[in-house]
Amino acid sequence: MKDTLITGNFLIQFFMREGTKSADRLSHAEERRTGYFVDEDSQYVALCNGGEPRAFEVLVRRHQKKMFNIAYRMTGNYDDAADIVQEAFLSAYKAIKTFRGEAKFSTWLYGIVVNHARNRMRHTNSKAYHEPVSLDVDPYAGNDRKPIDPASDDTPVTDILIQKEIQEKVQKCINDLEKDHREILVLRDIQGFSYEEISIMLGLPDGTVKSRLSRARGAIRESLKKVLGNLR
Amino acid sequence: MRCSEIEDKLTTYLENFLQKEERAMIKKHCAECDNCRHSLESLQKTKDILKGLDEIEPPPWLAETIMARIYAKEEKKSWFQRFFLPLRVKVPIQALAMIFVAVLSVYIYKSTAPDMERLDRPQHLPQVSEPGKTVEKTQTSQEKDIGPEPKYKEKKASAPVEKGPEGPAQEIGESPVPGRQDGVPAIEPGNAGMAPVPSEEGMAFDHTQKKGSAIPAAMPPSPAKVERYKVREPEVREEVKSSGYPMAATGVSQEVPGRITAASTDPEDAARKARRIMMSLSAEEIRERTENTSVIISCSIDPQFIPELKNKIAEVALVDESRTRIVTGLDTPQVIEIVIVKRPDSP
Numbered sequence: 001m002k003d004t005l006i007t008g009n010f011l012i013q014f015f016m017r018e019g020t021k022s023a024d025r026l027s028h029a030e031e032r033r034t035g036y037f038v039d040e041d042s043q044y045v046a047l048c049n050g051g052e053p054r055a056f057e058v059l060v061r062r063h064q065k066k067m068f069n070i071a072y073r074m075t076g077n078y079d080d081a082a083d084i085v086q087e088a089f090l091s092a093y094k095a096i097k098t099f100r101g102e103a104k105f106s107t108w109l110y111g112i113v114v115n116h117a118r119n120r121m122r123h124t125n126s127k128a129y130h131e132p133v134s135l136d137v138d139p140y141a142g143n144d145r146k147p148i149d150p151a152s153d154d155t156p157v158t159d160i161l162i163q164k165e166i167q168e169k170v171q172k173c174i175n176d177l178e179k180d181h182r183e184i185l186v187l188r189d190i191q192g193f194s195y196e197e198i199s200i201m202l203g204l205p206d207g208t209v210k211s212r213l214s215r216a217r218g219a220i221r222e223s224l225k226k227v228l229g230n231l232r
Numbered sequence: 233m234r235c236s237e238i239e240d241k242l243t244t245y246l247e248n249f250l251q252k253e254e255r256a257m258i259k260k261h262c263a264e265c266d267n268c269r270h271s272l273e274s275l276q277k278t279k280d281i282l283k284g285l286d287e288i289e290p291p292p293w294l295a296e297t298i299m300a301r302i303y304a305k306e307e308k309k310s311w312f313q314r315f316f317l318p319l320r321v322k323v324p325i326q327a328l329a330m331i332f333v334a335v336l337s338v339y340i341y342k343s344t345a346p347d348m349e350r351l352d353r354p355q356h357l358p359q360v361s362e363p364g365k366t367v368e369k370t371q372t373s374q375e376k377d378i379g380p381e382p383k384y385k386e387k388k389a390s391a392p393v394e395k396g397p398e399g400p401a402q403e404i405g406e407s408p409v410p411g412r413q414d415g416v417p418a419i420e421p422g423n424a425g426m427a428p429v430p431s432e433e434g435m436a437f438d439h440t441q442k443k444g445s446a447i448p449a450a451m452p453p454s455p456a457k458v459e460r461y462k463v464r465e466p467e468v469r470e471e472v473k474s475s476g477y478p479m480a481a482t483g484v485s486q487e488v489p490g491r492i493t494a495a496s497t498d499p500e501d502a503a504r505k506a507r508r509i510m511m512s513l514s515a516e517e518i519r520e521r522t523e524n525t526s527v528i529i530s531c532s533i534d535p536q537f538i539p540e541l542k543n544k545i546a547e548v549a550l551v552d553e554s555r556t557r558i559v560t561g562l563d564t565p566q567v568i569e570i571v572i573v574k575r576p577d578s579p
Contacts, residue, residue, distance in 0.1 A: 053299075053306050060295045068290035082291050089298045090305070170281055189282035214243035221278040231277040 041105035048096050056093055063106060064089075066191065067113045073186040074117040075124070076175040084120050088113040103200050110193075111201035114183055121179055166228065173223040181216035188213055235261075238268045242275055490558045490568035492542050494549035495575040502572045503527040505548040513537040513544075516565065525574035535562040545570060 041062070047055030067088060072081035092112050099108050174182055187193045187201065188209075199209050225231055238261050244250055245258050262269040496502035503520060506529055510518050515531035522528070533541060538558055545551060549572055559566065 053302050056302060057295070057299050060298050064290050064295055064298070065287065068294065069288055072288050073285070078288075078291075081288075082294055085290065085294060086298050086301065090301060093302050093305075166281075167285055170285060185282060189279055190285055192283070210244065210247075210249075214240070217243050217275055217278060220282070221274050224278055224281065225274070228281075231274040231281075 039101070039104045039106075042101060045096060045099060045101075045105050048093070053093075056089075056096075059105070059109075060089055063109055066106075067110065070110060070113050070186060070191060071117045073171070073174060073190050074114070074183055075120055076171050077124075080120055080124070081117075084113060084116045088116045091116070103197075107193075107197050107200050110187075110191075110197075111203075114187070114201050118179065118183065121182075169227045170224065173220060173227055176223060177216065177219055180212060181219050184209065184212050185216045185220055189217075235265060235268050238262070238265070239271055242268075242272050245272070246275060246279060490538060490566055491556060491571060492545055492558070492568065493552040493555035493571045493573065494545055495552060495573050496549035497575050499525065499527045499549075499572040499574050502549040503529055503570075506545055506570050506572065509541060509544040509548070510570075513541055515541075517567075527572045529570045529572070530567060531570075532565045532567050535560070535564070535566050538566065538568060541568070541570075550575065 041059055044055040044058050048059075064085060067085045068081055071084040071088070072078060075081055075084065088109070092109055095112075099105060174185065177185070183202065184198065187198045188195075193201070195206055195209050198204075199206050202209070204212070221231065238258055241250065241254065241258060245255060250258070262272050494502065507518055507520065510529070510531045510533065513533060514537065515533040517530070517532040519530045520527060538560075542551065542556070542558060552573075555571075558568075
C-alpha cells in the first residue's frame with residue numbers, strides 16, 4: 001500500500017513536471033488511482049504545495065460543481081455563486097500551505113466557500129437594505145440562466161415546468177431564511193454532509209449543529225407551507 | 233410524553249439519532265396523535281423537497297477562469313519573488329552583504345588613508361621645487377655673468393665655518409644689518425667671506441665642511457630634516473628671548489643660522505608675498521609650514537641677498553628686530569627662516 005502510494009506520487013509528479021500533458025488527461029490518470037486513498041485530493045494538494053499550479057486544476061474541476069451549488073443555494077444568485085466560487089478557489093490556493101490534512105481537503109474547501117458565501121450575503125444584505133429596488137427589473141431574470149439537469153427525457157414538459165417553478169419557490173423560501181438556518185439546511189439537507197463535516201466547516205460543536213438544524217427545518221417548513229400549501 | 237416534547241425530538245427522530253426506546257415511543261405517539269403525525273410528515277416532506285432540489289451546473293468557463301487567475305497570480309508571484317526572496321534566504325544574504333560592505337569600507341579607508349597623508353606634502357613640494365629649478369637655472373646664468381663657478385664651490389666649502397658653535401664673531405644683531413646692506417656688492421667675490429674665517433675653528437670646521445659638501449644645495453630636505461626644524465622651533469624661540477643669539481649658543485642649530493621674525497595681520501598673505509620675494513632673490517628649497525597662527529618659511533639663500541630679503545620682508549610685514557638674527561660675512565648659501573606671526577590688531 002505504502003509502496004503504491006509512493007510510486008503513484010512519483011508518477012503524478014513526473015507527469016505534472018513534464019508540462020505537456022493536459023490537466024484533463026492527468027485527471028483521468030489519477031482517477032484510476034483514487035480507490036487507493038482515503039483522501040483522493042491529498043496528492044494534488046502536496047503537488048500544489050510543491051509549487052505546481054497545474055495540480056490545482058484537478059482539484060478545481062473535481063470540486064467546482066459542489067462548491068458552486070453550495071454558493072448558489074446559499075445566495076440564490078447564479079452570478080454571485082460564480083464569483084464566490086472563484087474567490088473561494090483563489091483563497092484556497094493561496095492558503096493551501098496551511099491545510100494540514102486533519103480533515104478531508106474537500107471539507108476544508110467547502111468550509112472556505114461557505115465562508116465566502118456568508119460574507120457575500122452580509123454584503124448584499126446591507127447593499128439591498130440601502131439601495132432602492134427597481135420595479136422595472138424582473139427579480140427572477142437571473143434565474144432563467146441556470147441550466148437545470150432534466151429529470152428524465154420521458155418527463156412531460158409541463159411537469160418540468162412545474163418542477164422548475166416549485167424549485168424556484170423553494171429557493172425563495174431558503175433565501176428568506178436567516179443566514180445561520182440557510183447554511184445549515186444547504187449543507188445538511190441539500191448537500192447531505194455529515195454532522196461531523198458540517199461542524200468542521202462551520203466551526204461549531206455537534207450539539208449546536210443539531211439544534212440549529214432542528215430550528216432551521218421548522219422555519220423552512222413553515223415557509224414552504226405558505227408557498228406550497230399543506231406539505232403532505 | 234407531551235406533544236411539545238415529541239415535536240422537539242422529531243428532527244432527531246428523522247435523523248435516526250435516537251435510542252430504540254425513544255424511537256418506539258415517538259412512533260407510537262405519532263400513530264395516536266394526528267397533530268404530531270402531521271408535523272412528522274411535513275418535516276419529512278420538507279427534508280425530501282430540499283434533498284430533491286436539482287443540482288445546478290456551474291458555468292462552463294468557471295474552471296478556466298479560476299485557473300487563468302491562478303496562473304496570472306503565479307506568474308506575478310514568481311516575478312515578484314525574484315526581487316523579494318523568502319526571508320530564510322533574504323536575511324542571510326542581507327547579513328553577508330552588510331559584513332561585506334563593512335569590511336570593504338574599512339579596507340578602502342585603510343588603503344586610501346596613507347595616500348591622503350602623502351598627498352599633503354607634495355602639495356608644497358611641486359610648488360617649491362619647480363620654481364626652485366627655474367631659480368637655480370637663472371642663478372647659474374647670473375653666476376656665469378658675475379663670476380666663475382669654482383668660486384661658488386669655494387663658497388660652499390667654506391660656508392660651514394661660520395655655522396660653527398664657537399663662531400660668534402660673524403653674528404651681528406641689529407647694528408650690522410645696514411652695514412651688510414652696504415657690503416652686499418662687496419661680498420660677491422668671496423674674499424669678504426673668506427677673510428673672517430677664524431683659525432681656531434678646527435674640528436667643527438672639518439666636520440661641517442664634510443657635511444656641507446655632502447649635501448648639494450638643490451637637494452630636497454629629508455623628512456628627518458623637516459622634523460628637526462619642527463622640534464627645534466620652540467627652543468629656538470625661548471633662546472631668542474633670553475640671549476638673542478640662539479643659533480650660536482646651540483650646537484645643533486648650525487643649519488639655521490638666520491631668522492627674520494615679522495608680524496602681520498594676515499600671516500598667510502604675508503607668507504605668500506615672502507615666498508615671492510624669496511623666489512625673486514634666487515632662494516632655493518623654499519619650505520613653508522604653519523605653527524598655530526604663525527607661518528614659517530625656510531629657504532636656502534645666497535647671503536648677499538639676505539639684507540635685501542629682510543628689507544623686502546619689512547615692506548610686507550612688521551619686522552621684529554629683537555627676534556631677528558642675521559649672519560653676515562658668509563659667502564655660501566644660507567638657510568634662513570622667516571617667521572611670520574599673527575598680529576592681533578591692525579596698525
